[in-house]
Amino acid sequence: MTGVLGWWFAPSGSTVKEIRLPNCDDRVVVDGETLTVRREPILCLRGLHASEKALDAIRYARSSIVCRVEVSGKIELGYDKLCGTARKCLWRLDSDKILHEFACRCAEISLRIAGVTDERCWMAIEAKRQWVRGEITDKELAAARDEAWEAARDEARDAARDAAREAVWYAARDAAWAAARETARDAAWAAQNKQLESMILEAHQETAK
Numbered sequence: 668m669t670g671v672l673g674w675w676f677a678p679s680g681s682t683v684k685e686i687r688l689p690n691c692d693d694r695v696v697v698d699g700e701t702l703t704v705r706r707e708p709i710l711c712l713r714g715l716h717a718s719e720k721a722l723d724a725i726r727y728a729r730s731s732i733v734c735r736v737e738v739s740g741k742i743e744l745g746y747d748k749l750c751g752t753a754r755k756c757l758w759r760l761d762s763d764k765i766l767h768e769f770a771c772r773c774a775e776i777s778l779r780i781a782g783v784t785d786e787r788c789w790m791a792i793e794a795k796r797q798w799v800r801g802e803i804t805d806k807e808l809a810a811a812r813d814e815a816w817e818a819a820r821d822e823a824r825d826a827a828r829d830a831a832r833e834a835v836w837y838a839a840r841d842a843a844w845a846a847a848r849e850t851a852r853d854a855a856w857a858a859q860n861k862q863l864e865s866m867i868l869e870a871h872q873e874t875a876k
Contacts, residue, residue, distance in 0.1 A: 671738045671749060673717030674864075675756075676728035683732060683761050696734070701755040708743045714750030721867060722860035723747035731763035733867060758871060765866050767799045773859065791815030 677696070678689040686696040694702060708714030717736050718724035724733070726747065740752030771792045778788055794811035797803045803811075 671717075671719065671742060671751070673719050673736050673738055673749065674721045674724035674867075675717040675734045675736045675754070676724055677730050677732035677734060677759070679729040681730050681732045683759055686732060686734070686756075686759065696756050696759075698756050698758055701739075701753050703740065703753045705752070708741055708750040708752055710743055710745045710748065710750055714743065714752065715754035716748055716750040717754065718748045720747075720860050721864045722856065725766075725863075731761055731766055732759060733762045734759045735871070758875075760867060760871050760874065762867055762870070764799055765863075765870055767795065769859075769863050769866060771795055772862070785818040787811075787814040787818035 677686040735757045738751040742751040798808040
């Protein structure tokens with residue numbers, strides 16, 4: 668089995684300019700070059716990993732640097748990831764702002780489903796967008812988050828409102844990749860994954876111009 672396209676988030680501390688393999692490997696990831704390992708791939712233990720879907724890849728993200736990769740050689744497939752003896756990085760992108768916006772959109776969907784109308788919840792999401800644009804401070808964002816938490820707690824009378832409360836909380840968090848991961852709901856998973864991948868691909872096309 669060869670040539671499986673996937674998504675891989677670079678290790679913590681990575682930048683768009685420099686990505687090194689984790690787990691004491693330390694080899695530099697270069698776009699267009701294929702890195703290989705000799706030993707039999709075993710999921711979660713050894714091999715060069717990726718996920719076929721971006722939303723799956725977020726579960727394992729330790730940074731916002733996302734790479735479009737091709738995994739080849741000997742491959743082991745898992746439920747939400749795969750690993751192989753060879754992996755080529757096709758291109759990379761700092762998806763930090765994309766993931767923040769994706770988390771906000773997930774939060775909005777959760778609020779609509781739950782029927783939450785308290786403006787404090789909706790204002791927290793807008794505050795996150797303002798924070799991403801540099802229009803408000805960390806302190807102001809935290810204040811908006813606290814207001815939304817209080818409002819959502821007042822409305823949290825059933826499971827749906829609990830989900831909305833979580834969505835607002837995560838939309839105000841600094842770790843955007845964790846926010847995107849946690850606010851994804853199973854019922855809307857496929858649609859959310861499609862939206863996330865479209866947002867990443869669109870941003871890549873813009874940077875490639």
